[in-house]
Amino acid sequence: MSDRPMNNKFRNEHELPIHEVIPQIKDALSSHRSAVLIAEPGAGKTTETPLALLNEPWLEGKKIIMLEPRRLAARSAAAYMSKMLGEQVGQTVGYRVRWDSKVSKDTRIEVVTEGILTRMLQADPELEGARLVIFDEFHERSIHADLGLALTLQSQSILREDLRILIMSATLHGERIAELLGDAPIIESKGRVYPVETRYVPILNQDDVETVMKRTIIQSIQHDQGDILAFLPGAKEIRRVQSALENEVPSDVILVPLYGNLPLEQQDAAIRPAPAGKRKVVLATSIAESSLTVEGITIVIDSGLQRVSKFSPRTGMAHLTTVKVSKASADQRRGRAGRLAPGICYRLWSEQEERMLRPFSVPEILEADLVPLALELAGWGTADPNDLLWLDVPPKGAYEHAVQLLEGLGALKADGSRSITTHGKAMASLGVHPRIANMLLKAKDLGLGYVAARLGALLQERDLFRGQDAARKTDIRLRLEALLQADEGVDIQEIDLAVMKRIKTEADHFMRILDIDDQPIQDSQIDMCGLLLCFAYPDRIGRRRSNGRYTLQNGRGAYFAHQDHVSEQDYIVAAELDDQGTESRIQLAAPVDGSELEQHFASHIEKQSNIYWDREAEAIRAKQVMRMGSIILRETQLANPSQDELLAILLEAIKHIGLQILPWKPKSKQLQQRMMFMHKQDDTFPDVSDEALLATLDSWLAPYVIGMKSRQDLERLDLAAILQSMLSWEQLRQLDEYAPTHMIVPSGSRIPIHYSDGESPYISVRLQEMFGLQETPRIGGGKVPITLHLLSPAQRPVQVTSDLASFWKHAYFEVKKDLKGRYPKHYWPDNPLEAIATHRAKPKS
Structure with a gap:
């Protein structure tokens, strides 16, 4: 189309605020390599801006690549622009999304999802056929958008000085992104938003969000005019609310779900106008928050919640969690009601709660699993993310964990260079999470590609099983068997047909990219499910330590909430964990044979000589240990332990x-x-x-x-x-x-000397055996007196002294009086210094 005029009638009917700033955008990109466009919802930036720039001289007839955060938005934007040009999608304007594209040799504007841009840059870092990259809805701050911008900025800096970058956003701190782009000019456009009345419907303690959402939708149907867009956190809540409403709404009301995992035809149906004479209620996730217009919407009902993925470096796992939306997101949602006419926004929270909302959403790069990003950077040739320009640098802890996992998967060299391996390049080319990519490639080499393709698709979808009993069925093989039986035409009541369809579609894509033909599945191949999962989750291989409890390879504890066949196995691999508390609950797992681990994970296994002191046996144990991370696969007696090691362990035990x-x-x-x-x-x-x-x-x-x-x-x-x-x-x-062992006392007895008190050696001797000895005996060359513990005839202490002369002179007579009364048959002389010492009752006459 390069010179084809736009359909003027179509354009005049859709005059938009963005047209007022188009000249500023053109001027900015003519004189600068980058620009920032802040355009409020309804301004028309997504569809008008690329078309307006298409014939700019600096573009030199080359392509514009525009990123959209979601597949639906990308396809919708391409379709709308093509309609404005009076063309079919794939001519002047086309799109590329995961597993789907409509482009041709004449395509000048390619609307792509963010992961596609990464693939394009990895294949061609210069983006040779393009002159402009537009990042639309950048305020959503997806990890792919941040990565795409970082790579594009480096390409622009090193390889393509003529490459332009345009950041477009509805809500963003423009100064910060402009500074990142080298003080790029900022253009602002007001949106075309009709008045929207805000009504607050706080959720009371006894209610839940689904109950209040259902009630508010019914009330709005009864009292308001127009179609309704209801925001819920996830597909689970959407299905529940839809089910609860089906028998409550009038027959002229159509209930339509809208979330990312829906088939594309159902997503397209959700954004089309309602049929004549019908009203539409769209139950949507954040997918409808920006980037697209859902036709006919004049009422928004916002739960104020969204589902986000958060990664924990402590556990090495990511998990979905429900959080409150930011103020910016809430305003984006509210704006959906005023795109085409005056509207109403019901917010399921109070005005006081609204004041507590954070201004902006947390960028995904700060909370997400960074394994895919780390692999992309390695493929780009960047070992340290700090070598690139980021709005927010990837967190060090999460990034280091990602690198360690990728080294374990064989995607990066384990020599400290963090260079990508040939296997890592093959993983990156598949365009799926590196865990799944590793499993698919390993499985193909083992002739298990067909099984792995279905298993990989299962892992990326919600549970195939429906009903409350599904949570008790932790064995993932049951799901694989059900899927394969359904492939053969068996009717299985407990499976979700919509999920099954998506799994089969995804699995077929895997089969194509791996170049694997359909092949019959044997039962023995299903039994290899555990091994295949190990290729994806080597850090979650676990060994049983007690009933239903396991130690995982990464050191974490995990447990089965319900006992079944899998929970009794010596080894398992956990595909899904809840990541709650000190030990995680295992939600999906499969058994694995220890011999398979030794065969296929030899590079992960360390052989150690484990010599230690067994406290219970009070002896040294010497064993040969085969260890995989924190789990011990096998122990055998160490035949010839080192004498030096034995000695060191023994001495350490004595010290302890x-x-x-x-x-x-x-x-x-x-x-x-x-x-x-x-x-x-x-x-x-x-x-x-x-x-x-x-x-x-x-x-x-x-x-x-x-x-x-x-x-x-x-x-x-x-x-x-x-x-x-x-x-x-x-x-x-x-x-x-100087320190004799004994002392001969006057009675002739040989009395042991006690040295337990190092300052005062002492002897314990009966008083009668010391008669006749005037002075205290001394040792240590006459320097140290011996303390005398003088005893009664019954060996009970009567006096302790280190001055015997003083004792005879002063204390003896009181002691004598007492002892004579208690021991009248014994010898108690009046003058102990002249008396005969004796060890008997009386001295021999």
């Missing part, structure tokens, strides 16, 4: 347990205490306190325990001999002289 594990007999314990006594008198003697001995096990004990493996072995040690070996001959002599 303490010296009480050693066979301390009274003789060896007394020797230790005598040596400690001498150390305090003379620091040339070794320090043999418990602390010092534990700190120096390597030097004093190690030579004597080589080859020992248990506490039983340690019982053979002669600790007295070992301690004596620490002393020189002269020190042994001094030890016997």
Whole structure:
């Protein structure tokens, strides 16, 4: 069309606010490489801007590539522009979306979804046939839009100085994006929005959003004019509200769902005007928030909720969660009611709650699974995302996790370079999540491509089974069997036919891109389902540790809420987890054989010599362990463990347990205490306190325990001999002289000396055996008095003293009086210094 005029009648009937700023847009892109267009809803930016720029001189007859965040919006925009030109889609204006495209050699405007732009850039970083890339609805901040812009900016900077970039948005901080684009000019356009009355319908505690939504829709049908667009967080809520309304609305009201997974023909039906004489209620997710006009809508009922995917670096898993919309999103939704005529917006929250809404939605790149992005950057040749320009840099934790997973999948080299491998390039070319891509490629090599194609499609869809019992059926093989039976014409009541159709369509796409022919499925191939899932989720391979509970390869715990055949298997792989609490509930899984893991995941398996102290057995265990991450696949006895390792483990166990594990007999314990006594008198003697001995096990004990493996072995040690070996001959002599083991008391008895109190050695002796001894006995070369624990004839303490002379002079007579009364048959002299010491009741006459 390059010179074909636009249908003037069509244009005059649809004069839009964007036309007022078209000259500014043209001027900006003529003099700058980038520009930012802020256009309110209803301005007409999506369809008018590309057509207005088509004949600009700087375009030189080359293409405009325009990104739309959703397939429906891309197809709708292409169709509308083609209609304005009086052409069919695929002529001057065409589109490319996942698994579908309508373009020709004459196409000058290609409307594409964001993932398609990434594929185009990877195949041709210069975008040779294009001169302008338009990012529409950039305020939605999808991860693909951020990635596409980062790659396009680098291409513009390094390869294509003549490439233009235009960012178009309804709600965005224009200054921030303009700064990223090198201080690009900002153009603003007011929208054509009719007055919209806002009515607040707060959800009370006893109600839920679906109940209030149903009630509000019925009231609006009864009192308002026009079609209704109701925003709900997800397809599940849409189905429930639709089911609840079917018998409640008048016969002239049509209920139409609109969400991303619907077949394209049903999405197209949702945005077409209602048939004559009918009213339409569109139950939609955020897909209808921007980018397209749903014909006939004058009433919006907004739940204020949306479903987003959040990734947890802690668990390594992403999960869908329902969150409140931002103020900007709420205003976008409200604007849908005023696109064609004055309208009404019901908000299912209060004005006070509205003040609490965050201004803008959190960019997807800050919360999403970054594995696909990390693979794209590796394919682009970027090891560090900081080498590119971003509005928001990908979070480091989530990105590092993504890199580790991709290395485990074999997509990136594990040498630290983060370079993409040949296998990684093949994964990226499939255009699906790297987990699924790895499974499909591995399965094809094993001749299991047909099964994997269906399994991959199953994993990307909602549950094939309907009803409350579906949650109890955690075995994904049941779903694969049901799908294959349905392929053969078997009528299975419990499956969702719409989901089955989408799964089959997706599986057929996988078959085409893998170049796999249809082939009969054997039961044994279905049993390989667990292995195939392992290729997608190696980090979620689990080993059973107790009834229904598993340890996953990534270290997380997981459990089955309901016991079944899968929950009793030694090994499983979890395809879906709820990521709640300290352990995740397993929602979908399949069993896998340990031998299959050893065969197909040899590069992931480490063989370790595991030598450790078994606390219960009080012995060293030496095993050969085959470990895959946090799970142990197999343990065998280690035939010839290293003597050095055994010794190190034994000494470490002694340090941890303490010296009480050693066979301390009274003789060896007394020797230790005598040596400690001498150390305090003379620091040339070794320090043999418990602390010092534990700190120096390597030097004093190690030579004597080589080859020992248990506490039983340690019982053979002669600790007295070992301690004596620490002393020189002269020190042994001094030890016997200055710290004797016993003392001969006046009665002739040989009494052991106790050194447990290193400062005050003592003996325990009956009082009568000390008669005649005037002064306190001393050791340590006469420097240290022996403390005397004087005992009654019944061996009970009566006095503790280290000054015997004073005792005889002052305390003896009081003690004598007491003892004489209790032990009248014993010898209690009036003068103990002249009395004969005895160990009997009375001395021999």
